[in-house]
Amino acid sequence: MIKLNCDMGESFAAWTMGDDSAVMPHIDMANIACGFHAGGPAIMAQTINLALEHDVTIGAHPAYPDLAGFGRRTLHFSAPELKAILHYQIGAMQALCDHAGAELSYVKPHGALYNDMQRDQELFELVCRVMAEVNQNRFAKSQQPALYLLTLAKADNSVQQRIAAEHQVNLCFEAFADRRYEADGSLRSRHYADAVLTERDEILAQAIAFARGQSIAAADGSALTLAPDTLCVHGDNPESIATVVAIRQALFEA
Secondary structure, eight states: OOEEEEOOOBBTTTTTOOOOHHOOOOEEEEEEEEESSSSSHHHHHHHHHHHHHOOEEEEEEEEEEEEEETTTSOOOOHHHHHHHHHHHHHHHHHHHHHHTTOOOEOOOOOOOHHHHHHOOOOHHHHHHHHHHHHHHHHOOOOOOOEEEEEEEEESSOHHHHHHHHHHOOOEEEEEEEEEOTTTTBBOOOOOOOOOOOOOOHHHHHHHHHHTOOOOOTTTTEEOOOOOOEEEOOOOOOOOOHHHHHHHHHHHOOO
């Protein structure tokens, strides 16, 4: 059955984002914020322990350093600066996982960084280069399995597959149960009012279509078929938590 992943650990100080304890039992993969768009050391550790409790695979969720914008604003850095930013966040997650006796399995960039790397081949290559360096260090120090990179399933992923193969990075492709798509498989910009699906029946239908390998309707009305390994779901309010539970049940029944 297709796996469910969810962005977790995104509270910050007195600000609570999402109900991680309610969502965690219903997902397979937790993308845990690394402190640059949300979260922080204590919240990271707490979320790692929650994932361990429910046998959920742990991933690092690094972002541009943008707490004020929740990582949703494109920021520009030199290649060495951005590499250091990514190494810092992944390294922090790795250290906290080691301390908890947990395994870090993958990396999923967050927000604007995630969207930017879908459009910018040089940025995608930089992320893969960081992944390759992290994996080389993990193996050299303790022969830990290589981390894989979670990225967007599109109509044509050949460019991303080529770049990842050059750096010996394995990819895991995801689709979004509650997002509208453009005809090429890219996510519809949040600037459009219809970018996020809000009706539960529509979200469930899209999730089931992805799980069965069926087409969905893109924003222009064309048929779009994707082949995701995992579905991203969101649990940042009571209604969305109920939807996650419904998606899990629908996938079992499908």
